[in-house]
Amino acid sequence: MEKKKNFSRKREAILEVLRSTKSHPTADWIYQQLKPSVPDLSLGTVYRNLNRFKEDGTIISVGVVDGQERYDADVTPHSHFICDTCGAVLDVNDEFVDPESDEEVSRILGVCVVSHQVVFHGLCGACLEKLKAEKGK
Numbered sequence: 001m002e003k004k005k006n007f008s009r010k011r012e013a014i015l016e017v018l019r020s021t022k023s024h025p026t027a028d029w030i031y032q033q034l035k036p037s038v039p040d041l042s043l044g045t046v047y048r049n050l051n052r053f054k055e056d057g058t059i060i061s062v063g064v065v066d067g068q069e070r071y072d073a074d075v076t077p078h079s080h081f082i083c084d085t086c087g088a089v090l091d092v093n094d095e096f097v098d099p100e101s102d103e104e105v106s107r108i109l110g111v112c113v114v115s116h117q118v119v120f121h122g123l124c125g126a127c128l129e130k131l132k133a134e135k136g137k
């Protein structure tokens with residue numbers, strides 16, 4: 001029983017860290033945040049729990065950025081912007097994405113679309129500023 005309690009405590013802590021940030025972190029980042037307060041935590045445990053959360057719909061995966069999967073505790077329909085330079089992931093309100101595209105794609109492909117995720121790519125504000133500063137030199 002004690003072991004199970006410890007397990008769910010870690011589970012809660014992982015979810016809490018993910019919910020406390022809008023940065024769409026990696027498993028490794030979450031692990032680094034928790035390590036000081038949960039010394040017996042392993043990276044494998046973080047991965048295992050994130051996969052489980054993903055399976056039961058508690059969280060979503062944004063996709064792989066620079067070889068690392070990124071996670072999001074915000075499961076409401078929204079899209080993402082990914083900075084190709086620093087790997088920053090920003091939320092994009094779904095109002096920019098045509099709500100009729102699901103039906104359109106369903107019709108064209110003869111499938112049933114239940115959701116979609118649009119990913120915008122480019123340079124984030126910070127990287128843009130940096131680029132401008134470098135050019136201004």
Ligand SMILES: [Zn+2]
Pocket residue numbers: 083084085086087088123124125126127128
């Ligand atoms: Zn950037």
Ligand SMILES: [Zn+2]
Pocket residue numbers: 024072074078079080090091
């Ligand atoms: Zn998001």
